[in-house]
Amino acid sequence: MQITIDIESSVPLFAQLIAQIKQAVQQGNKKPGDALPSIRQLANDLNLNNKTVAKAYRLLERDCVIQTRGYRGTYVHPDARENSLVDLNELVTEKLKSAIAALRASGATDSEIRVAFAAIMSSGDA
Amino acid sequence: MQITIDIESSVPLFAQLIAQIKQAVQQGNKKPGDALPSIRQLANDLNLNNKTVAKAYRLLERDCVIQTRGYRGTYVHPDARENSLVDLNELVTEKLKSAIAALRASGATDSEIRVAFAAIMSSGDA
């Protein structure tokens, strides 16, 4: 795994990991079924904490880019190629954008929108 | 104006002002057309900064609870009674709630929703 982590970057480490693994899949350097380094292994190689790598893996699995098979290790998902292109963030961003635009049009202050947002997110009640 | 400001409270000063003025309107202590103290006057009485009172007045006017008539001073809005009951925050909260609920259902992490939200709000582009 040729992964480069930039500690100085403002991009979170787990996000750098996700981006680079997705990129490797898209470029064909990692094909469906290929094995990925274990969490502990990769964390050790990159001098990262296990949790950081685990977080990246967890998100990647949720997006069906990788597959964890318990004790058997982690592998590239069969549909990784296309799934790595689908960016959940874009979907999230679009939906939020329209909602926020509507609120701004209603005369709500950005500050008020932030406060309401924080209130909703903190109290798991959605 | 019998307004009590609690410096120790976690409720922002401008929010305390808004709440108490709305309350005065709802209880009939302030009727439509009544004059309100000037920004500088009220700020002086309560030992607050002009900006803090101005912020409260600005929000109150946006909600059509008060009316500023330039150099002529500030007065209670004709429809202040009902407008003081309408809480824009509730509207904002409801709209955001549904949007967020949909995103969570899509599998988005709270963390990701926060990130997308921050990105949208910081880049005035909506």
Next chain:
DNA sequence: ATATGTACCATGTTACAGCATGGTACATGT
């Protein structure tokens, strides 16, 4: 002159959330 609301420049403090880290522990199956 005086007073109104409003606008711009700016600062410091505080609170919160994300990020990353550490350690320990578990069920799983080789």
Next chain:
DNA sequence: ACATGTACCATGCTGTAACATGGTACATAT
């Protein structure tokens, strides 16, 4: 015994934004 992913306990750093403050200035109209 060993390694896998996963889960819980916890801490400290950092950046951001809200809050409140200060000063100055303007057009308005009495």
